[in-house]
Amino acid sequence: MTKQELEQLIHLKQEIEELEQNIVKIESMDIQSVPIKVDASSQGFPYVQSRATVQEYDLALADKRDRLLCEKKLLLCDRKEKAAEEEKRLIQYINNIKESCIRRIMQYRYVDGYSWEKIGDIMHFDRRTGERIVSRYLKRN
Secondary structure, eight states, rough: HHHHOOOHHHHHHHHHHHHHHHHHHHHOOOOOOOEEEEEEEESSOOEEEEEHHHHHHHHHHHHHHHHHHHHHHHHHHHHHHHHHHHHHHHHHHHHTTOOOOHHHHHIIISSSSOHHHHHHHHSSSSSHHHHHHHHHHHHHO
């Protein structure tokens, strides 16, 4: 397992979060009505033909929004599946590490997504120490 493979899970989770925010933004997109001119006639006799302006829902924009929303939801579903597979593989790898300290550091960093600074605070050492410990372990194995 390489550091890049381990970092992939963090990036997948961030990408999922961004996609979810993007979907919320698209769903809240305001589809404004557009004015259109139609043929009309007076309500009573004699029925005089005229033109009237009415407001209509912008179907082209609504269709575009719906297509975009569908694409983003499919992409989100795909990313969630990939992230679940990666997380399962990563957790199996981490659980097979014999040294508790390394196992905890990798759990905090790659599964929980903590920064190196936060890991250093939790483990009571410098932020670079945790990163070095993981790098050395990955080089050895």
